[in-house]
Amino acid sequence: MGHDWYNRYGGFEDRVILLGTGYFLQKLCSANAVFLSGFEINLESKLFRHFYTIHCFVEEKIITTAYALLYNNSKEAYSKMLKMIKNSVKRKRLDFKPSTFYIDVDINLMSSIEEIFGKEVTIKLSLYDYANSVWFKVKSLGLAQSDDRNVEKAIRRMCCLAIIPVDQIEDAWIKIKEEAPQNENLLELISYINEAFMISKDGHKFDKNTWNHYDTDNIKMINHLEGWSDFIDEDNKKTDLSVKNFIIKLKKKQGDFEKEIFVNQKKSNEISKIPKKYKALEEKFKHAKERLENGKISVIEYLDEII
Numbered sequence: 146m147g148h149d150w151y152n153r154y155g156g157f158e159d160r161v162i163l164l165g166t167g168y169f170l171q172k173l174c175s176a177n178a179v180f181l182s183g184f185e186i187n188l189e190s191k192l193f194r195h196f197y198t199i200h201c202f203v204e205e206k207i208i209t210t211a212y213a214l215l216y217n218n219s220k221e222a223y224s225k226m227l228k229m230i231k232n233s234v235k236r237k238r239l240d241f242k243p244s245t246f247y248i249d250v251d252i253n254l255m256s257s258i259e260e261i262f263g264k265e266v267t268i269k270l271s272l273y274d275y276a277n278s279v280w281f282k283v284k285s286l287g288l289a290q291s292d293d294r295n296v297e298k299a300i301r302r303m304c305c306l307a308i309i310p311v312d313q314i315e316d317a318w319i320k321i322k323e324e325a326p327q328n329e330n331l332l333e334l335i336s337y338i339n340e341a342f343m344i345s346k347d348g349h350k351f352d353k354n355t356w357n358h359y360d361t362d363n364i365k366m367i368n369h370l371e372g373w374s375d376f377i378d379e380d381n382k383k384t385d386l387s388v389k390n391f392i393i394k395l396k397k398k399q400g401d402f403e404k405e406i407f408v409n410q411k412k413s414n415e416i417s418k419i420p421k422k423y424k425a426l427e428e429k430f431k432h433a434k435e436r437l438e439n440g441k442i443s444v445i446e447y448l449d450e451i452i
Contacts, residue, residue: 176201
């Protein structure tokens with residue numbers, strides 16, 4: 146496995162390293178939807194500050210198709226990464242033209258995608274990253290430890306705003322704020338969400354259609370990054386880890402991942418296919434959605450059914 150592992154380099158001080166296998170690069174080129182997710186890293190060498198993983202679906206499985214080490218998270222660095230992917234597939238006489246990109250909370254990445262692939266491509270903030278950005282703020286404000294059920298309910302409602310009809314977000318948001326406890330930290334969370342996601346299109350990073358997933362099929366409840374955050378947090382924030390050893394660990398992880406797909410199908414299904422708990426949530430969402438669209442429940446009642 147991994148016999149066709151490749152490395153691509155670009156730049157010197159502003160270097161980007163692209164990593165992966167030719168086999169999975171082909172899978173990436175066949176995908177209509179691509180997921181891009183970034184992590185901060187703290188290696189021995191300070192040439193690289195960010196690590197990116199590129200994913201796509203193959204049937205019901207999500208696979209990691211390529212990796213990139215970036216010197217920073219600027220628009221220029223992202224553009225270089227995307228150009229390197231396009232050039233790599235071109236060498237193999239393939240074409241990389243996904244119709245949809247699911248990204249994390251980084252406006253620079255959005256600008257780079259539009260620059261390289263054109264403004265006609267669809268760019269969505271993934272549901273995972275929308276909820277994760279809210280939850281990160283919740284933890285930073287100390288709200289994760291709150292034993293107030295009303296505070297917990299308000300937070301859950303905010304995390305699920307992305308899966309209500311886009312034209313009903315404003316009404317739901319007003320109701321959430323009205324019913325939220327008068328907690329100083331909770332009010333700061335409300336302010337954060339308002340500034341990041343609720344202000345008019347000209348005044349914020351992500352317009353509502355970018356982060357709304359009410360009409361997104363098959364992706365709503367999937368934690369497509371499960372395992373990668375642990376890989377970064379536990380192993381690769383060690384300041385004594387060299388770039389070489391980072392790549393060796395990465396290559397091993399990729400080899401293990403390929404074995405799970407090609408050798409141990411049962412284990413692969415457990416890790417890569419949609420877990421039963423997510424399918425159950427999908428069914429819960431589907432039932433609530435039908436009731437909302439049939440006028441049996443209000444949007445806020447719908448929200449409370451799915452949280």
